[in-house]
Amino acid sequence: MSHARLAxxxxxxxxxxxxxxxxxxxxxxxxxxxGELRALPYRALDAAELEALVEECAEAPDREALVxxxxxxxxxxxGAVGRARVSLTLHHGGLGAVLRLVPRTxxxxxxxxxxxxxxxxxxxxxxxxxxxxxEGHGRTTTAAALVRALLEQDRAVITLEDPIEFMHxxxxxxxxxxxxxxxxxxxxxxxxxxxxxxxxxxxVGDLTDLxxxxxxxxxxxxxxxxxxxxxxxxxxxxxxxxxxxxxxxALPTLRRxxxxxxxxxxGQQLVRCADGRGRRAAHEILIVDDTIAPLVRDGRMLQIGxxxxxxxxxxxxxxxxxxxALVRAGDLDPDDAVLRAQDPWALxxxxxxxxxxxxxxxxxxxx
Numbered sequence: 515m516s517h518a519r520l521a522x523x524x525x526x527x528x529x530x531x532x533x534x535x536x537x538x539x540x541x542x543x544x545x546x547x548x549g550e551l552r553a554l555p556y557r558a559l560d561a562a563e564l565e566a567l568v569e570e571c572a573e574a575p576d577r578e579a580l581v582x583x584x585x586x587x588x589x590x591x592x593g594a595v596g597r598a599r600v601s602l603t604l605h606h607g608g609l610g611a612v613l614r615l616v617p618r619t620x621x622x623x624x625x626x627x628x629x630x631x632x633x634x635x636x637x638x639x640x641x642x643x644x645x646x647x648x649e650g651h652g653r654t655t656t657a658a659a660l661v662r663a664l665l666e667q668d669r670a671v672i673t674l675e676d677p678i679e680f681m682h683x684x685x686x687x688x689x690x691x692x693x694x695x696x697x698x699x700x701x702x703x704x705x706x707x708x709x710x711x712x713x714x715x716x717x718v719g720d721l722t723d724l725x726x727x728x729x730x731x732x733x734x735x736x737x738x739x740x741x742x743x744x745x746x747x748x749x750x751x752x753x754x755x756x757x758x759x760x761x762x763x764a765l766p767t768l769r770r771x772x773x774x775x776x777x778x779x780x781g782q783q784l785v786r787c788a789d790g791r792g793r794r795a796a797h798e799i800l801i802v803d804d805t806i807a808p809l810v811r812d813g814r815m816l817q818i819g820x821x822x823x824x825x826x827x828x829x830x831x832x833x834x835x836x837x838x839a840l841v842r843a844g845d846l847d848p849d850d851a852v853l854r855a856q857d858p859w860a861l862x863x864x865x866x867x868x869x870x871x872x873x874x875x876x877x878x879x880x881x
Contacts, residue, residue: 520570521592526554528595528615531792533650535598537611539564548786548793549650564609571600571613580604589677589693599679614650616679620662621655628656629799631829632780636663639714640737641777642730646746651784652795653743654679660741661717665689669714674704676719694719705729708738715739724759728768734775748833748856749779749800749822750815757813765813773811776802781833785840786850796840796854798833801825819856834860 527535532545539561543554571590580586586602598613647653658680665687676694698704734740746752781798840846848864
């Protein structure tokens with residue numbers, strides 16, 4: 515099957531420094547650049563053209579699943595242009611496709627501007643590490659960079675992905691990448707199998723259900739290291755998300771297990787750079803020590819923020835502290851950073867649009 519036309523649009527998106535390519539009938543191809551959509555210099559696509567483009571990236575079984583379920587997520591390899599994560603949906607207007615561009619090479623942790631303490635996590639032999647962000651803010655890339663750090667230490671890694679986005683080189687260590695629904699039936703089954711396959715670390719992707727969370731905790735208790743992702747904002751929201759749907763009488767057991775296995779939560783958000791060229795990540799780092807573990811065990815989530823602020827010697831930092839430091843250094847646009855802050859008032863002296871602090875603080879939701 516020829517991928518020439520879709521690959522051309524993907525190449526144009528890369529040339530525009532875009533993160534996503536959006537395709538829908540009645541509009542020209544759109545590229546998301548620094549969080550904002552821009553049209554490529556091309557005419558509007560009609561429904562037949564859009565279907566033909568989708569056929570370039572989706573095999574017959576994927577198209578059948580799309581018709582059955584109304585949505586399908588898959589990986590697309592466009593050769594020299596690179597890989598993309600494809601999200602297909604059926605909706606009132608017909609067919610829609612969003613292709614998230616995957617960097618051609620797996621970055622190193624230092625290249626992503628992550629705090630030095632994150633590199634230390636690659637030396638862990640057991641426990642659970644969570645990498646979190648809102649959708650489209652880079653948690654998959656950070657997780658891939660952590661896998662690269664593990665491989666560079668000659669570790670054996672198994673990944674369970676839906677779909678496989680980054681392709682890891684094997685010049686160091688060994689890596690087995692398994693696509694859920696293709697190489698293994700489910701994330702839960704993959705976790706159970708990986709525990710017996712001699713892995714030093716397992717990447718499981720988003721923990722979307724309680725059974726997978728419990729399996730990840732069980733695997734992480736005595737090794738190997740388990741790395742998981744979640745679409746959440748910050749450590750407290752992440753811990754609360756993990757408790758969602760858990761029966762009240764089961765919560766104490768889950769919290770005790772988390773307190774004993776959780777090693778760190780790395781949260782991030784992408785914020786527009788001060789010069790308007792690109793975005794940079796701000797990070798929240800929670801390291802589970804003897805102070806944090808009892809808070810997790812007892813469900814005292816509201817005290818975790820203060821414990822993070824007091825844990826700087828261990829490399830901990832709050833999202834607000836990261837945002838403030840980057841704004842003070844002139845690296846971030848303060849008018850965008852304030853919208854990401856939990857307590858936006860600390861950024862008021864740096865704002866060129868003071869009204870944004872009202873929006874960010876929740877005192878007004880007006881546009």
